[in-house]
Amino acid sequence: MNILSLPGIPLVQPGDNLVQIILDGVQAAGLSLQSGDVLVVTSKIISKAEGRLVRLDAVEPGEEAHKLAEEVNKDPRIVELILQESHAISRQARNVLVTQHRLGFISANAGIDQSNVPQSGEYVLLLPLDPDATARHIREQLRAQTGADVGIVVSDSHGRPFRVGTVGVAIGVAGLPAVLDLRGQPDLFGRELHISMQGYGDMIASTAQLVSGEGAEGRPVTLVRGLPYPRSDGTARDLLRAPENDLYR
């Protein structure tokens, strides 16, 4: 398996054509897309192309945001945006606000990003509107333009309970399974596999993050070649644990 962060991806602006930017990056790497390739695209450049930058000055915090901002010691305008982007609060503490995002997952600060945003402090970046749909769109456009049947993962970084440090997660997928279900497959001794559901999209996102790096916004698209994944139409929602199966809600 070969992992390559594509060179030459420019800073993305609202309205940019990500499909063309990806194709240019593949060409800049001296490659062409092949069926079976996987492209991992950071949520950040999708947000930027979608114009999900918000000017903080234009945010009017409501009463709940003011109260919560005081409790957790955050900017009330950012808390207002977090609440707008979330279905529910999972945990709060000083400097920490963990919510269930409207996209379903549980994460800190609703994934609102203040790094690698021009004029930071005045602007923040919200997560993409519908990363599964964007992944499908990119996949279809790439197929139309190159003939290659590729998988797409839209990646983000999440902290997690129990363990230090962020890891890559998939918040959108197309053309591959988000969860790889190995149930029923025999192990080497004919017994059913004990561990049988893999967080496949998340592991692909983590792989890309090893080479793209948090600071390297110049490398937001990673090509994974040689991963023998089953063709399937997954959704990142397959990675969301149902509350009734979650002992840590």
Place this chain on the structure above:
Amino acid sequence: MNILSLPGIPLVQPGDNLVQIILDGVQAAGLSLQSGDVLVVTSKIISKAEGRLVRLDAVEPGEEAHKLAEEVNKDPRIVELILQESHAISRQARNVLVTQHRLGFISANAGIDQSNVPQSGEYVLLLPLDPDATARHIREQLRAQTGADVGIVVSDSHGRPFRVGTVGVAIGVAGLPAVLDLRGQPDLFGRELHISMQGYGDMIASTAQLVSGEGAEGRPVTLVRGLPYPRSDGTARDLLRAPENDLYR
């Protein structure tokens, strides 16, 4: 970055020399080790080499194990082993027992494995005694025999709160950081990076798991070439979140 699961690794037996087995695998791949390579070794083959197989018939469940086994609907002998391998119970429910392992992390069933074990049902496999120490030993032996300065990750599979499917985690490391601390590095616009601690060892373990596969015990060693990691003497304990910083204990 290039990821290759080494071919030709035999089924490991108690007392086997893993360093020689790894060197044979590298040679079988037509390669030789280079400084900067990372080898990801599954905990399972380390456990096997250490003779961590336990015959269930020889396990005498105590009173606590009997009571808990009834509550969670598990074999009391396995519950006895889980308790012996753990410091504390984190959560319990029908068919689920999540504990804080003696190695520090929180995981299901204390990592006790019944798959890919000969005569399953009669034998189970405990996690390695000290995976950090084993990683250091393998690293030093490889350096002594080949001159190459390589990083080692001992990998396991963990489920997690919120999300479906297991992902790779590092339970032992040597020669590389388990957590990559990017704090203080500027982003593209000169602001400090927002997300600044990466679960580096876990992401390396997840990368290897994409190609080794749960069922493929014939591929328990993965070579990662071309990852530009900082040389450092990490420990997998760096990945353990302190309870006071964990809102989900």
